[in-house]
Amino acid sequence: MEIxxxxxxxxxxxxxxxxxxIIYFKFFKxxxxxxxxxxxxxxxxxxNILEDIEYNTKDKDGNEYLIKALQGEIDFSNxxxxxxxxxxxxxxxxxxxxxxxxxxYGKYNSENNDTIFSKNVIVxxxxxxxxxxxxxxxxxxxxxxxxxxxxxSNPENTLSADVVEIDIKTRDTKIFMYEKEKKVNIKSNK
Numbered sequence: 001m002e003i004x005x006x007x008x009x010x011x012x013x014x015x016x017x018x019x020x021x022i023i024y025f026k027f028f029k030x031x032x033x034x035x036x037x038x039x040x041x042x043x044x045x046x047x048n049i050l051e052d053i054e055y056n057t058k059d060k061d062g063n064e065y066l067i068k069a070l071q072g073e074i075d076f077s078n079x080x081x082x083x084x085x086x087x088x089x090x091x092x093x094x095x096x097x098x099x100x101x102x103x104x105y106g107k108y109n110s111e112n113n114d115t116i117f118s119k120n121v122i123v124x125x126x127x128x129x130x131x132x133x134x135x136x137x138x139x140x141x142x143x144x145x146x147x148x149x150x151x152x153s154n155p156e157n158t159l160s161a162d163v164v165e166i167d168i169k170t171r172d173t174k175i176f177m178y179e180k181e182k183k184v185n186i187k188s189n190k
Contacts, residue, residue, distance in 0.1 A: 030134070048074040053084065057113050057139070062094035065113055065139050069106065080111040087117060091139070093168070100124040101135065115139045121146070128154045130164060142169040150175075153189070160185040 046143045050072040069084035084106035091099040103117035117135040123146065133148035146168040152159040152175060161184045165174040175184055 013098060048076060050074065050082070053082065055108070055110060055113075061140050063139060063168070064090075064091045064092040066092075067106070067108060067115060069071045069108075072108075080109055082108045082110065084108055087115075089115065089117070089137075091168075101137070105134070112138075112140050114140065128152065132164075139168075142167060144168060156189055158189055 013090070021170075051070070053069045053072045054066070056064070056066045066089065067084075067089040069082075069088070070086040072082040072084045075081035075083065085104070087106040089101040089103075089104045089106075091101070093099070099119055101121070101123050103121040104119035106118065107116040109115070115137045117137065119133060121132045121135045122134065123130040123132075123144075130146055130152045130163075131149065132146045132150045134146070136145040137143075144164075146164040147162060150161045150164050152161065152164055159175060161175045162177045162179075162182075163175070166172070179186060
């Protein structure tokens with residue numbers, strides 16, 4: 001009789017233990033507590049997933065940089081690195097011109113604001129539109145490198161190339177192919 005009583009208590013205890021384990025791992029283990037301030041970041045987390053991310057900064061020359069993403073994942077080996085999804089960035093140059101960048105994915109360094117945009121990258125700047133698969137952007141170096149299936153268009157021309165390099169400060173632009181025997185393809189839109 002006591003064995004049956006002991007067995008019932010053991011099974012009830014086992015069921016409670018399994019239930020608490022499932023509840024803990026499902027609801028409490030992956031919660032995050034994140035506080036982001038535009039001037040300084042304080043991040044306390046148990047998980048590496050963030051929702052509705054927004055970073056805003058201004059460089060010494062007066063250029064402003066705003067990046068938004070629907071979701072981000074913190075790199076645990078380097079907490080300054082965030083892997084972003086559905087990315088929108090806005091660069092307001094000190095000349096009041098605005099550069100808009102959109103991509104499916106991004107890798108953002110919160111320490112120096114360098115960002116790598118990837119997959120379905122679209123850059124809009126004045127009357128220029130650039131589409132590509134990869135963009136390496138550095139506000140600190142005033143540099144933008146756009147590559148992989150690059151299409152550069154404006155009201156006058158459409159170019160196909162491997163790479164577009166843009167100096168943000170001087171607006172100097174280099175458009176070229178990786179292989180010297182291949183040429184940049186230019187079509188007139190007129």
